[in-house]
Amino acid sequence: MQQTFRLIIDCPDQIGLVASVSQFLADHGASITEASHHTDLQTGRFFMRHEIHANSLSTSYEEFKTAFTPIAEQFDMRWKVSDSSTKPKVALLASLESHCLVDLLHRWHTGELNCDIPCIIANHPQMKQFADWYKVPFHWVDFKAMGKEAAFAQIETLLEEYAIDLTVLARFMQILPNTLCSKLAGKVINIHHSFLPSFAGAKPYQQAYNRGVKLIGATCHYVTADLDEGPIIEQSVKRISHSDSATDMVRKGKDCEVTALAHGVRYHLEDRVIIHENKTVVFA
Amino acid sequence: MQQTFRLIIDCPDQIGLVASVSQFLADHGASITEASHHTDLQTGRFFMRHEIHANSLSTSYEEFKTAFTPIAEQFDMRWKVSDSSTKPKVALLASLESHCLVDLLHRWHTGELNCDIPCIIANHPQMKQFADWYKVPFHWVDFKAMGKEAAFAQIETLLEEYAIDLTVLARFMQILPNTLCSKLAGKVINIHHSFLPSFAGAKPYQQAYNRGVKLIGATCHYVTADLDEGPIIEQSVKRISHSDSATDMVRKGKDCEVTALAHGVRYHLEDRVIIHENKTVVFA
Amino acid sequence: MQQTFRLIIDCPDQIGLVASVSQFLADHGASITEASHHTDLQTGRFFMRHEIHANSLSTSYEEFKTAFTPIAEQFDMRWKVSDSSTKPKVALLASLESHCLVDLLHRWHTGELNCDIPCIIANHPQMKQFADWYKVPFHWVDFKAMGKEAAFAQIETLLEEYAIDLTVLARFMQILPNTLCSKLAGKVINIHHSFLPSFAGAKPYQQAYNRGVKLIGATCHYVTADLDEGPIIEQSVKRISHSDSATDMVRKGKDCEVTALAHGVRYHLEDRVIIHENKTVVFA
Amino acid sequence: MQQTFRLIIDCPDQIGLVASVSQFLADHGASITEASHHTDLQTGRFFMRHEIHANSLSTSYEEFKTAFTPIAEQFDMRWKVSDSSTKPKVALLASLESHCLVDLLHRWHTGELNCDIPCIIANHPQMKQFADWYKVPFHWVDFKAMGKEAAFAQIETLLEEYAIDLTVLARFMQILPNTLCSKLAGKVINIHHSFLPSFAGAKPYQQAYNRGVKLIGATCHYVTADLDEGPIIEQSVKRISHSDSATDMVRKGKDCEVTALAHGVRYHLEDRVIIHENKTVVFA
Structure with missing residues (x-):
């Protein structure tokens, strides 16, 4: 390149x-x-x-x-x-689901994402196996043991120590405190598993199943203090039907999540996204 | 056939x-x-x-x-x-926008929709020109002059006189009274110009523009007393970007509306839709 | 505007x-x-x-x-x-299928397509009814009676007399002679009912059915002497499955044709298309 | 399950x-x-x-x-x-590209694909790293050193020794000999990186770039002796534009390949595909 x-x-x-x-x-x-x-x-x-x-x-x-x-x-x-020769430093935050994490790691590994990934941080230990394979330092922040406040303080410290430029919430299932959202404004990307503004909040696939929609989707957006309300970078949808169980919807949705997040992160890393008020210009 | x-x-x-x-x-x-x-x-x-x-x-x-x-x-x-040889009688209700109306008329004219269309009812006179061409009786129900209650009473009478089996709200911009919704449960199809449950209510394209979503869409659903909450039959979406003005979104959205409504109406006419609680099974 | x-x-x-x-x-x-x-x-x-x-x-x-x-x-x-205040003059050429013709006429009628349509030319008389409604002069060029050469000579004369800027083949089922292709290079748009280069030539839906593809589509392109090989402006596809008969594929394909052609014509009219060798730049 | x-x-x-x-x-x-x-x-x-x-x-x-x-x-x-409790044995064949291989391994690892993967076979050694991580035996068959005939004989032996039920060509860049195609009819799935029948054969992305199509895609199909002509299971497409270089098309196409192959393999493993002559019925 x-x-x-x-x-x-x-x-x-x-x-x-x-x-x-x-x-x-x-x-x-x-x-x-x-x-x-x-x-x-x-x-x-x-x-x-x-x-x-x-x-x-x-x-x-x-x-x-x-x-x-x-x-x-x-x-x-x-x-x-x-x-472009100065690679942004990206921290990946994860919980228990591996699909977004592994996809981003693979795209980074093959050079599609032009960045460094100096650390993976998670509130559960299970993702360590993937971090190890890709030789990325893994930090398990034990929310249960530490309490939420101390846990986020540790995450904030880690992000500082690694001089992180972009934090990606790759299905990280903890809500960032407002102070951190403000401090890192425009520097934290999340993937929400619905086509926002539909089904904000918890359990979007179950919400979608209950509502009987004919589409399932995912939204990649910047994190702000207003949960699921930040500037949208990318959205992806798939058709579903009555024959899709909630489990099927999760499986199909994962493919949407992976795609939307990978696009959103790449656009950010290539400086293709400009935030303007609560919207984005994306020169894709 | x-x-x-x-x-x-x-x-x-x-x-x-x-x-x-x-x-x-x-x-x-x-x-x-x-x-x-x-x-x-x-x-x-x-x-x-x-x-x-x-x-x-x-x-x-x-x-x-x-x-x-x-x-x-x-x-x-x-x-x-x-x-299949007994054609359902379909009433089309319209206001000022012609795209859905003309599309349904054309699909009916070419035999894609297997039904009779004995009347078009509208709260404005402008759509008469299309009704005339297709030789369908046109009824202008003057909501302003009559008031809402009398107007809907007249519509109800027309639907009865024509022995209507299915009423299609082809961008009809009046909210049906609850009593009519109940009476015609499962027999009124609406097209809402957003991918519900996002942007229910008025001016969905402006809502979408303001929120900065990257998709625009339309939802074909059965009408119930809960506005924009009835069982969904079909949804259609298109990608948009920052370069789409609210006007562009309207234009792109119209194509979604036309498609979703045409599909939904056809599925209903071919007995492909079964309503179950607030959802549908669609054997498409 | x-x-x-x-x-x-x-x-x-x-x-x-x-x-x-x-x-x-x-x-x-x-x-x-x-x-x-x-x-x-x-x-x-x-x-x-x-x-x-x-x-x-x-x-x-x-x-x-x-x-x-x-x-x-x-x-x-x-x-x-x-x-933009000088409207291009567009001739629509049609045969027996009305879907593309009626769609373009309706988009023109509602102002979506910024052009004049001074004439419709067809090798069959059936489309006259639509031309009449939209008050567009209709010319039936009787290929059977006149022979192909004389028929195309008449079409060429009509295009000259009306000072046509753009000719749109709206499912016109006659192959333009090479001399006309050359003379009108970059000024004739066709809709082919497959996702080219798949299924060039005759009966693309039957070809698609026989091959068992899982997608059906349409291609809007400039006409050149090499049949179905001209610069592509726009393509549209839909998913199909084994349960779609050849008839279903035709129905679904029509929606692709309408969409791709409407986009392609609008892009051309708004000077969004630049032809470069056998490809297009489309500033959509 | x-x-x-x-x-x-x-x-x-x-x-x-x-x-x-x-x-x-x-x-x-x-x-x-x-x-x-x-x-x-x-x-x-x-x-x-x-x-x-x-x-x-x-x-x-x-x-x-x-x-x-x-x-x-x-x-x-x-x-x-x-x-369903008898898991099919799947062999993955790869060359130098990792995206399809890693995706299938991850879906298998997380239980989305209900199968065993007793071996990975490749004509290059580079994919061993992924095989190792997933603890799947890796066999490098050195086509250059052995010659094509001996190499395929070894692959055939491996498939027999491992009692393979399904062979997946995960961007395996060698053409199977006709005898092997016949022997394993209906038991070998390939991913071709175009929306077939467009761009069969070598370098489909370059062919697509040269033709100036507005869609890029991938086709998952059963392998037969007629190259790229076997029964199609699944196809996936994405929109492209003039601004996509051949490199961009490869990147976008990879996402199509991954998706189409993952779907095709899952359908096969869940006995959702029935081959009939040169087409498939897919009860997706």
Whole structure:
């Protein structure tokens, strides 16, 4: 994979904005492999993502950032430049279900997910077997023994010690405390096993079974203090029928969960997601 | 299309049940073109649908029904036999949006929907143009002038006069009174423009836009007194993204509505739907 | 609908290209509602589409085009500017099947398709009823009586007389002669009733039934002299099973055809499709 | 999971057939959890699958089979009874790609696939790491060193020694010799990385990229001597666009492959697939 820089911008929409950014990129010799724009016509907000061959640039990463700063200030941008050779550090949090965890580990192992996974944290010990095979340090945080508060304090410490950039709740069945949600805003991704906003909260498959829906699904979203209400990154659904038992729905749903989470995590790692209020722009 | 009889049964699951029904059918020479079974393992309820070549039977429709009655009683069945040559009478109710109405009319016109459409009823006059072309009597019930109660009384009278078997709310934007819902239980099909239970109530596309979901959908369901809570027959979804405006979502959603409603109505007309409590068995 | 100009460009990818175009647009005060870019990394070709509020520009349509010409020449562009208030003239060609024809007419009637439909041409008289209702002149070209050559000569004359911009084969069951394909290259859209390249040629549903596939589909593509080999704009599929007869497959397939064709035609009318060799870039 | 017997039948359609089978089941006290029927109206062939609680029967598995034999002979049935507690032995064949292999192993590990996996065979050594973790014996058959004929002879020997019931080609990139195809007819499942019959043969993703299709897919099918022409069990597709490179198509396609193969293998293991000529009935 060639090294790329990604320039991610959002700001009030203004005439001349794209011209300035494009001229800046041209002036630095940028060879652009992918460019995406979006204007939210309701709010007048503009979103932009460029992926640039690093070796086409006449400057270093740091110089590039410094040089861009005046433009960013001129247009009142929220912005960042990321370097594809600097891999984000991802912590996986799990409980007893292995399907999402194993899928993410395998995609990481085969290079589909461009990140480091320095640790797996779980509130049960069973997932250690998978962590071991992939040679990822495993931390069992014993919620029952420690109590919820101490347990989350330990998790917070672990995330800090490992300098984690993104926390993925891979069917982690504990609700994050509000303080942690706030602290890690935009840096925690969860998979909820329904097509939200349907069936928020506990036991979504049983809820779906009881309601008699003809679709089952999963939603990958950023975690906020409002449970299951955070910005949605990706959703996946499958058809079901009366002949599907609640067990069948769980099995089919798992495939939705795996797919939606894998997509959501990849989009985040490749800087394809911009959060805007309670929604996302996803340059998929 | 060859004439068929459809034998629809639901009853407590019992050993010997299928054998008795099958033996009865064999004794009458029935050539079966389609047979579907379902046992709800949670409630122990059994559901069955047979489609039989009418001319394979040694008896008439009435004799067939009479002969079957003892078996039905023995197994405590809810049951019916329908004759494909007796077309159900369907009333279409509409407001200002034409897409579902025109789609159903066209499918009826080309023979995909095996029914009669003796009338179209609307709370606005604009749909008359389509009714005229298809030569279907059009009744404009002026809700504004008459008031809601009188308007629905007139609709009820029309449904009775036309001896309507199925009422289809093809984006009819008035909420049926509870008494009518009860009276016509299992005989009124609605299309709701969201993937229920998400976005029940008014303006589902705007709700979906505000929530930032990545799917848009429609739900075809039987109408009950609990608004948007009736048994679901069919659901349809499409992917959307940040680049879809609320207008785009409406356009994409319309295609979901058309599809889900057309399927739901056809399933009902072909006796493929069995309502059980608040859910459906659909032998699609 | 607000008036917009659409600037469509494709050219060799070059550094400075986007900057020049963006600066030009900014200099003319262009308020951009939608911008899409694509670089084909294999061929080094660049594709770009801008949609611009017409009344944000300081110039007229003609002035805008004139002013842009030097930039287009500098970067060796294939390009065009279209004005959303100038509706393309679309001819619909049909045979005996009404589903695609009626669907397009209805979408046009409700304003979803921004075009004029000055004529419907068919090799059978049956579709006249729909043309009449929508008040569109109907031309029955009697292939049997005239012979194929004379019939297509008449069609060609009609397309010229009506100054047709886009010809849509809405299940028109005659193969266009090569000369007409060449003359109208990029201006004739067909719907083929399979997911091409599977089941090219005649009777695709029967082919699909015989092969026992688990999907049925439709393909919307530009017509070229190589039958069913032209650039694909859109494809649509549905799941089928052993329980679907060839008749069921036709019914399900029709829904695919309608959807794929409606999308493809809309994309074309909104200048969202750029043909490049035998493929398309579709800024959907 | 409760022990079940599965009675799978196909025979010429005859009146009295279902009655006889149902009466037999009732006479043996069979509690039926799932019953599926299909009549192929074109060929007059009848297909039936019953799943029965083993402990509801008054007889043993062997007695049940013996007792059913006269009915089977009377109606000229192809039939079998399988016992869910007798796990089929499945061999996985792989090459260099791990996604299908790891997915099947994980589904087996978590109990979704009810089978034994006594061996993994590969023409490259790299997959040994996964085999080791799952504690499945791994056999590297070195095609380069041995030559194709000797290599397949060794594979055949391995399949015999392990008494394999089903061989799954989990992206195994060697073409089985015709003799082996014939010998193992109906017992070898392959995943082809296109929506067949499109893009049979080598490099389907590159073929798809070159053709410019808007869908990518995978096909799970039984292997026959005619390459990529065997009976299709399951197909899966995803939408793609011009912005997907051949690499993106491979990544998206892998998800299709994993899903289609997992479904196909599960259907086979649960005796849900009946092969009829070159097609399948799948009681999913």
